[in-house]
Amino acid sequence: MLVVENLHAGYGLSEVLDGTSLEVRSGAVVALIGANGAGKTTTMRAISGLVRPSRGRVLLDGAEVQGMEAARIARLGVAHSPEGRKVFGPLSTEDNLLLGAYRHLPRFFGFRARAARDLDRVYELFPRLKERRGQPAGTLSGGEQQMLAIGRALMARPKVMLLDEPSMGLAPVIVQEVFRTIRRLKAEGVTMLLVEQFARSALEVADYAYVMERGRIATEGTPDQLRRDERVLAAYLG
Amino acid sequence: MPLSIYAQMTVSGALIGLIYALIAYGFQLTYATSKSINFGQGELVMVSAFFSLTLVDLGLPYALVVPLGLLFGALLGLAVERAGVRLALEQKSEGWILLTIIIGLFLFSAAENIWGRDDRPFPTPIPSDAFQVLGVDVTPLEVSVAVGVFAVMGLIELLKRGTLLGKAFEAVANDRDAGELMGISATRTVMLSYGLSGAVAALAGILVSPITTVGPTMASALVLKAFSVAVVAGLDSGFGVVLVGMFLGALESLASFQLGSGWREVPGLLLLILALAVRPTGLFGKAVIRKV
Ligand SMILES: Nc1ncnc2c1ncn2[C@@H]1O[C@H](COP(=O)(O)OP(=O)(O)OP(=O)(O)O)[C@@H](O)[C@H]1O
Ligand SMILES: [Mg+2]
Numbered sequence: 447m448l449v450v451e452n453l454h455a456g457y458g459l460s461e462v463l464d465g466t467s468l469e470v471r472s473g474a475v476v477a478l479i480g481a482n483g484a485g486k487t488t489t490m491r492a493i494s495g496l497v498r499p500s501r502g503r504v505l506l507d508g509a510e511v512q513g514m515e516a517a518r519i520a521r522l523g524v525a526h527s528p529e530g531r532k533v534f535g536p537l538s539t540e541d542n543l544l545l546g547a548y549r550h551l552p553r554f555f556g557f558r559a560r561a562a563r564d565l566d567r568v569y570e571l572f573p574r575l576k577e578r579r580g581q582p583a584g585t586l587s588g589g590e591q592q593m594l595a596i597g598r599a600l601m602a603r604p605k606v607m608l609l610d611e612p613s614m615g616l617a618p619v620i621v622q623e624v625f626r627t628i629r630r631l632k633a634e635g636v637t638m639l640l641v642e643q644f645a646r647s648a649l650e651v652a653d654y655a656y657v658m659e660r661g662r663i664a665t666e667g668t669p670d671q672l673r674r675d676e677r678v679l680a681a682y683l684g
Numbered sequence: 685m686p687l688s689i690y691a692q693m694t695v696s697g698a699l700i701g702l703i704y705a706l707i708a709y710g711f712q713l714t715y716a717t718s719k720s721i722n723f724g725q726g727e728l729v730m731v732s733a734f735f736s737l738t739l740v741d742l743g744l745p746y747a748l749v750v751p752l753g754l755l756f757g758a759l760l761g762l763a764v765e766r767a768g769v770r771l772a773l774e775q776k777s778e779g780w781i782l783l784t785i786i787i788g789l790f791l792f793s794a795a796e797n798i799w800g801r802d803d804r805p806f807p808t809p810i811p812s813d814a815f816q817v818l819g820v821d822v823t824p825l826e827v828s829v830a831v832g833v834f835a836v837m838g839l840i841e842l843l844k845r846g847t848l849l850g851k852a853f854e855a856v857a858n859d860r861d862a863g864e865l866m867g868i869s870a871t872r873t874v875m876l877s878y879g880l881s882g883a884v885a886a887l888a889g890i891l892v893s894p895i896t897t898v899g900p901t902m903a904s905a906l907v908l909k910a911f912s913v914a915v916v917a918g919l920d921s922g923f924g925v926v927l928v929g930m931f932l933g934a935l936e937s938l939a940s941f942q943l944g945s946g947w948r949e950v951p952g953l954l955l956l957i958l959a960l961a962v963r964p965t966g967l968f969g970k971a972v973i974r975k976v
Contacts, residue, residue: 462957480709488723495864496861496864496865513862515869515871516861516864516865517863517864517866517867517868517870517872518867518869518870520864520866520867521867522867525865526865528861528862528865532861532862532865533862534854534855534858534859534862534863535858536854537851537854537855537858541854544848544851545848545851545852545855545863545868546866548848548852548866548868549866549867551848552848553847553848553849553852554843554847554848554849555846555847556851557847557848598866602866602867614797637699
C-alpha cells in the first residue's frame, strides 16, 4: 500500500530525514513514535508532498509519487491530517468536510448530493460536528477541531490516512475519545499511519510500529516486541 | 432645475464609479487567493481595450468583440501570473510588487509602439442618446456599464459562494498547504484567479472606452481610483467596492461641477487618507494590507 524507501528530506540546507524507510500495509494501523524533533512530522510531509524529498522513494500501491505536487498526491488518495489540525478557520464545519472530499466531488454543481453519504458517515462518527455544521471551523473547540480534521481526511475516502499527533493539546477525556475513534476506524478497515506523543496508547491500537531517532528508523516491530525492548521502554514508554 | 443637475451629476458620476469598482474587484480576485495584486492592472485594462478596438476596426461584430476581448484579458492575466507572480510566491518573497509594475511598464510602451500615442474613439452599437429616468438623463451606454459590471460581479460572486471550486478558492486563501492536502492545487487556483482578474480588467476597458477614449494613458487615472476604492473598501468585500466606487464617482463628479474640474481628484484623495486613518483594514474588510 504505502512504502517509504530510504527517504531524505529537509528544509533548505538542513537535512532532517536521513534515510527513513517504512511500510504501511493495506488495512493496518502503523504507529510512528519518537522524541521531539526526530523527524516524524517531516516524514509525513515528505510522503504527502508538502516537502520535496531529495532522495528516496514513496510508493503508493506500487507507483512512485515522490516529487509530485502535494495536491496531486492527495488526489491519488493520501489524506494527511496535519500537525496542528489546520482546519479552514473562516469556512463552516460542513464546508471543511466537503473540501475533504474535493478529490472525488464535482467542482461546480451537485457536489452536496454526491457527498451526502460520506457526510452522514462523518456526522454519525462525530455527532458534535453535525451540531456545529454551520459554524466557522475557527470557532470550534480544540477537540472539535481535531474531530473535524479527522473527519475531513475521512471524507476523501483515502487509501491511506496520515494522522499527525491527533491528541496534541487536548484534555485527557478528549484524548481517549480520539483513540476510541481511531480504534473504530481501524475496525472499519481504514489504513493509517499514526504519529503520537502518547506512545503507550499508540502501541495499543497499532499493528506495527516504528521508532524514529534523528531522521532514521532506529527500531521497529510489533507493539509486543517494542514493549519488551529495554531501550524503547526507557525512552518512550517510561 | 439645479436640483436635477445635482441628481444628474450624482448618477453619471456613480456610473463611472462602477468602473473603479470593477477594476478594484480585479484586485480583490487575486488578493483573495494569493495575497498579491497586479500593479500593472491598468495596463491590462488599456491593452485589452486597444485589442478590442483593433477587432472592431477589422470589422468584427460587437457580439464577438466582447468575448474575444475578455479572453484576451484573461490570457494577459495568466501571463502576468506566470511571468511576474508565480516564482515570487513560491519563494514567499514580495518580488511580485516590482515585477508586476515592470510588466505594466512594458505593456505601456508596447501599446505606444503598436497603437500610437493618440486617443481614439471606440465605436459601439449601443446608442448614446439619453432618455429620462425620474428626471435624470441616462444613456444606454451608461446603462450598459451598470449591467456589465453587475452581471459579471454577480456571476463571479455566485460561483464563489455556490460551487465547490469557490470554497476551494477560499480554502487556498486561508491556508495554502492545507488546501493542497485536500487535493486543491494552489498554483492552479492562483492562475485561475489571475485569469479571471484579467478578464475583469478587459471588461472594464471595453465598457469604459466608448465613454472616454482609447489611449495608452486611458487607465492610469482609473486604476489609481480603483486602488483607492480597494483600499477604502477593503480587499475582501465585493459589495464594499461597489458602494465605495459609486460614492467616490458621484463625489468627484459633484466636486468638479461645483468647484471646478481642478477639484475632481480631491475627494478621492481625502477619502483615501481619511479611511486609512480611521480603518486601516478597509471599511468593509478584514484583510490587512502589508507593506504596499
Ligand atoms: N519548516 C521548517 N524549517 C526548518 N526546520 C524545520 C522545519 N520544520 C521542522 N524543522 C526541523 O526539522 C527537525 C524535525 O522536525 P519534525 O517536525 O519533523 O519533528 P517531529 O518528530 O515531528 O517533532 P515533534 O514531536 O516535536 O512534532 C527539527 O529539528 C526541526 O527543527
Ligand atoms: Mg511533529
